[in-house]
Amino acid sequence: MRNPFETEERKAFRETVRRFVETEITPYADDWDEAGEVPWELHAKLGALGAFGFGVDEKYGGLGFDDCFMRAAFSEEFYKCGATGIPAATGGRSISIGPIEKFAPDEIKDRVLEDIVTGRKGSSLGITEPGGGSDVANMKTVARKDGDDWVINGSKTFITGGMKSEYFVVGARTGGEGLTGISLFFVEADMPGFSRTLIDRKMGWWASDTATLYFDDVRVPARNMLGQENFGFIAIMNNFNYERLGMVAGSVGMMKACLEDSIAWAQERHTFGKPLIKHQVIRHKIADMSAKIDATEAYLNQICWLANEGEMPVAEVSKAKFFATKALEFCASEAMQILGGAGYLRGNRVERIYREVKVMAIGGGSEEIMRDLAVRQMGL
Numbered sequence: 001m002r003n004p005f006e007t008e009e010r011k012a013f014r015e016t017v018r019r020f021v022e023t024e025i026t027p028y029a030d031d032w033d034e035a036g037e038v039p040w041e042l043h044a045k046l047g048a049l050g051a052f053g054f055g056v057d058e059k060y061g062g063l064g065f066d067d068c069f070m071r072a073a074f075s076e077e078f079y080k081c082g083a084t085g086i087p088a089a090t091g092g093r094s095i096s097i098g099p100i101e102k103f104a105p106d107e108i109k110d111r112v113l114e115d116i117v118t119g120r121k122g123s124s125l126g127i128t129e130p131g132g133g134s135d136v137a138n139m140k141t142v143a144r145k146d147g148d149d150w151v152i153n154g155s156k157t158f159i160t161g162g163m164k165s166e167y168f169v170v171g172a173r174t175g176g177e178g179l180t181g182i183s184l185f186f187v188e189a190d191m192p193g194f195s196r197t198l199i200d201r202k203m204g205w206w207a208s209d210t211a212t213l214y215f216d217d218v219r220v221p222a223r224n225m226l227g228q229e230n231f232g233f234i235a236i237m238n239n240f241n242y243e244r245l246g247m248v249a250g251s252v253g254m255m256k257a258c259l260e261d262s263i264a265w266a267q268e269r270h271t272f273g274k275p276l277i278k279h280q281v282i283r284h285k286i287a288d289m290s291a292k293i294d295a296t297e298a299y300l301n302q303i304c305w306l307a308n309e310g311e312m313p314v315a316e317v318s319k320a321k322f323f324a325t326k327a328l329e330f331c332a333s334e335a336m337q338i339l340g341g342a343g344y345l346r347g348n349r350v351e352r353i354y355r356e357v358k359v360m361a362i363g364g365g366s367e368e369i370m371r372d373l374a375v376r377q378m379g380l
Contacts, residue, residue, distance in 0.1 A: 047119025082349030092161030162211025184232035
């Protein structure tokens with residue numbers, strides 16, 4: 001469907017990303033997925049493409065501007081590779097870059113930010129905990145003041161990119177209960193008391209290194225607090241809106257991959273004396289998939305326009321997140337039905353997408369949390 005908000009600049013950016021994914025990622029996606037990791041040089045190649053530079057000052061290697069449509073185009077085209085653990089492995093840094101640029105002292109920004117944005121080093125956001133999941137207000141990791149330092153104790157889990165990141169933005173309780181009472185800290189992987197273990201045998205996102213982090217009296221200087229004490233999480237809530245928008249756009253890319261591969265297979269495969277595409281039941285599946293893609297894409301474009309106008313529509317972002325992942329679930333299932341046994345074999349986009357549907361529905365805010373947040377944003 002034609003995007004009424006398309007410009008020559010946005011079109012050129014999308015084409016650049018599409019060519020990059022087709023030549024630098026898709027041919028290797030299955031091998032990287034099976035290997036459980038991506039080569040580190042891919043991070044730097046994506047950094048050179050500007051993938052991590054939206055909203056980041058040029059002096060730190062950023063683009064010097066932001067555009068929600070370009071953010072969405074990047075995620076959509078990247079996720080079309082079908083092995084979405086690859087964008088997870090490389091893009092985990094994206095949700096930690098904003099807090100570092102906005103709240104870190106110049107000494108930290110000057111030392112680490114350009115390396116992160118250009119893909120030379122990794123960073124991750126540490127919020128989710130083993131006992132809490134989406135219940136951030138119940139955070140148990142604590143930081144206590146000790147002279148000129150803060151001492152952090154606790155653990156985080158399901159941290160994307162957590163095994164290879166050198167830098168972390170970590171939430172810890174410094175005050176009372178609830179979201180007010182949480183502060184953010186910049187933590188480096190070589191600090192004494194920090195350790196991590198790999199979460200393996202995941203259903204999907206095989207190519208992404210996912211970690212549990214442990215903080216055992218990790219001592220950080222007071223200057224490593226990011227933002228105002230006890231208001232750290234509230235200060236980065238908009239950060240999660242961009243993450244969710246990226247997942248909506250990624251879902252669109254995955255749905256389009258399912259549709260493309262379904263059409264290609266249905267045109268090639270013959271059953272009962274005619275191409276599969278000529279059977280009405282298959283044609284209806286393709287029509288339904290295409291309609292869900294169009295609806296989700298139109299919704300996403302409207303949200304991107306509002307965000308670019310300076311109004312982050314939180315309720316709509318939340319609704320789009322669960323709307324997109326339910327549409328993705330439908331498209332992945334229908335594509336698997338169309339491909340049949342061929343789709344069930346490892347090594348194709350539909351198979352990989354089918355087992356990665358649920359992480360899209362859970363990560364970045366579960367469908368249930370998104371529904372509840374949307375209704376609260378509606379004033380109910």
